[in-house]
Amino acid sequence: MTATICTARRASGTALKQSYREQLVSGLDAASVKFVYLKGSKELISRRLAGRSGHFMNPMLLQSQFDTLEEPDDAIVVDVSSTPEEIVDCIRAQLGT
DSSP: OOOOOOOOOOOOOOOOSHHHHHHHHTTSOGGGOOOEEEEOOHHHHHHHHHTOSSOSSOGGGHHHHHHHOOOOSSSEEEETTSOHHHHHHHHHHHHTO
């Protein structure tokens, strides 16, 4: 009899450049790593950022984040204009979980 143990690891953060994403998968089976690109307009994200209290990110840095961003071509892309619940449902559906 063979026992199989499946583990799933999740990490979140900004990997704005392709080189950062490549570093994150270095030493791993790249096929087993899935990136999720939460895509939204600068205007939408700016409004949401302004509505947060006590958030660590200075809203003045948003433009530099968009300037640095290299949109991934190998990620699950999810529109962030939806509700958080819809975003999670979309990600889970695309991951098959």
